[in-house]
Amino acid sequence: METQLFARADEGEWTDLGQGNRRRVILHTDELMMVEFTFEKGGIGAPHSHPHVQASYVAEGKFEVTVGGHSTVLSAGDSFIAPSGVVHGVVALAAGRLIDSFTPHRADFLK
Template sequence: MEINDINSKEIIKGFNGRFVHMETFTIAFWEVKKGSDLPEHSHFHEQTTQVTEGEFEMTVNGITKIYKPGSILKIPSLAKHSGKALTDCKITDVFCPVREEYK
C-alpha cells in the first residue's frame, strides 16, 4: 500500500488526512496548510505527533513549543492541546485506541 493511494479527508479546515486503522490504533498522515489552526481540544486517545516536513507550533497543557522534522511529541490521554502550522507541514499522528470518527 502507498500512502498516496489512501483517500484524503479534510477533517479541519487546512488539515487533510489519510488514515490507516488497525485493531487497536490509528495512524494519520496529515498534510497541513500554512496558517491552519488546530483548535484546543482533548480526547481519551493517547497520541504521538511526529513532524516530517515544515514547522508546527503546538501547545499541550499550556506549554507551547515549535516542532520541526525529527521532532516527536507525546500527548497523554485527556491532555488539552492546540496548534498552528507555521509553514506547510506533513505530520504523522498515532492514536490509541482507534479514532473511530476518522473511519
C-alpha cells in the same frame, strides 16, 4: 475484516478539514491507528482533547505545538505526545505534515 499490514503513499482517501487542512487514515487496527495530516501555512489544529493517547511526528514543516498548556516550536524530525484527556493543538508556522498515531484507534475517523 483482515488487518491491512502495508500502505503506500498514494493510497487512502483524504478528508478535507477546511482552511487548507486535510487528513487521511493510513493504517489501523482496533488497538492502533496511523493518520497523516497536512496543513497550509497558518493552518490550525484547534485545541482539543480525546481519550486516545496520541504520538505525533513532524514529517515536514514547522509547528507551534501546545500540550497541556506548554508550548514549543517543533520542526521536521521532532515529535510530541498528547496523553489521554490532555488539551493539545497546533499552528502551522510553515506548510507541513504530521504523522499521528492513536491508541486505541479513532473510530470517529473511520467511515
